[in-house]
Amino acid sequence: MNTTATTLKMIFDRWYALLKNFDASLNALTDEQLQHEIAPGKNRGIYLLGHMIAVHDDMLVLLGLGDKLYPELNEPFIKSPDKTVNDIPSAAALRACWSKQNEILKQKFDSLQPEEWFQKHTAVSAEDFAKEPHRNKLNIIITRTSHLAYHHGQFVLIK
Amino acid sequence: MNTTATTLKMIFDRWYALLKNFDASLNALTDEQLQHEIAPGKNRGIYLLGHMIAVHDDMLVLLGLGDKLYPELNEPFIKSPDKTVNDIPSAAALRACWSKQNEILKQKFDSLQPEEWFQKHTAVSAEDFAKEPHRNKLNIIITRTSHLAYHHGQFVLIK
Numbered sequence: 677m678n679t680t681a682t683t684l685k686m687i688f689d690r691w692y693a694l695l696k697n698f699d700a701s702l703n704a705l706t707d708e709q710l711q712h713e714i715a716p717g718k719n720r721g722i723y724l725l726g727h728m729i730a731v732h733d734d735m736l737v738l739l740g741l742g743d744k745l746y747p748e749l750n751e752p753f754i755k756s757p758d759k760t761v762n763d764i765p766s767a768a769a770l771r772a773c774w775s776k777q778n779e780i781l782k783q784k785f786d787s788l789q790p791e792e793w794f795q796k797h798t799a800v801s802a803e804d805f806a807k808e809p810h811r812n813k814l815n816i817i818i819t820r821t822s823h824l825a826y827h828h829g830q831f832v833l834i835k
Numbered sequence: 836m837n838t839t840a841t842t843l844k845m846i847f848d849r850w851y852a853l854l855k856n857f858d859a860s861l862n863a864l865t866d867e868q869l870q871h872e873i874a875p876g877k878n879r880g881i882y883l884l885g886h887m888i889a890v891h892d893d894m895l896v897l898l899g900l901g902d903k904l905y906p907e908l909n910e911p912f913i914k915s916p917d918k919t920v921n922d923i924p925s926a927a928a929l930r931a932c933w934s935k936q937n938e939i940l941k942q943k944f945d946s947l948q949p950e951e952w953f954q955k956h957t958a959v960s961a962e963d964f965a966k967e968p969h970r971n972k973l974n975i976i977i978t979r980t981s982h983l984a985y986h987h988g989q990f991v992l993i994k
Binding site: 679680682683685686687689690694714715716718794809810812814815818819821822823825826827828829830833 | 838839841842844845846848849853873874875877953968969971973974977978980981982984985986987988989992
């Protein structure tokens with residue numbers, strides 16, 4: 677295995693392991709429990725679930741892999757703090773979005789050739805990318821992996 | 836910049852960014868606040884701080900960079916759950932360990948050549964590594980980065 681293949685395996689192993697962990701935590705919670713806060717006065721489980729979906733949805737755009745699947749989640753789960761938007765999707769609806777999204781993201785990620793992951797993402801200009809080649813597609817996976825880990829650490833606190 | 840250099844920059848940028856974030860959260864808490872739980876009935880801040888130091892200390896061994904700095908932290912902060920060991924170091928002592936450790940880890944990490952990060956870590960045999968080249972030193976950084984993110988997500992909940 678060459679360095680690029682090894683690198684991709686390490687990065688994607690982490691991404692998929694953390695998705696699986698989050699999924700296991702989600703499946704262990706009832707819809708009612710998702711209404712609970714992670715800690716007193718903090719975000720609710722349902723907000724974190726919606727937030728993960730909305731942030732991962734944006735990866736499609738950043739990676740040049742198509743439009744968002746659920747653009748309507750941006751407003752309530754990224755732009756707005758928890759408990760400020762009354763009309764959010766149900767836990768059941770968000771669970772369905774999450775599952776479908778994970779399938780589609782995997783299909784789309786698998787469609788890229790190894791070297792494409794080292795090409796620029798869509799939020800960086802060609803000029804900046806020439807100077808900063810680390811602002812590539814793979815870095816989107818790396819940063820979203822630590823974002824996922826951060827919120828999973830919170831999600832597991834729900835009782 | 837070649838692929839290896841780009842990869843190392845992405846991985847270490849994330850590691851150091853998350854250490855900095857954790858450090859900022861730590862500096863914003865008083866010693867008294869570190870005695871608080873992240874959520875009712877869950878780990879205390881001081882336990883998470885000790886846990887981070889103990890886990891990062893083990894990286895030295897896994898990376899073949901020397902002995903642990905604080906082997907005495909393994910028992911109370913890795914082997915034992917929170918609130919089961921009475922005699923743990925003070926918050927002030929742990930803050931000092933954390934700062935010193937971050938300096939030393941950086942010095943040691945900087946001493947490795949880029950290609951050394953793709954060599955095997957000490958917990959994998961040469962035979963297994965031949966089949967699984969992703970079990971390298973860089974993967975130790977990658978997995979500890981998501982571990983750090985996970986607990987930082989909890990650490991920020993302390994009031």
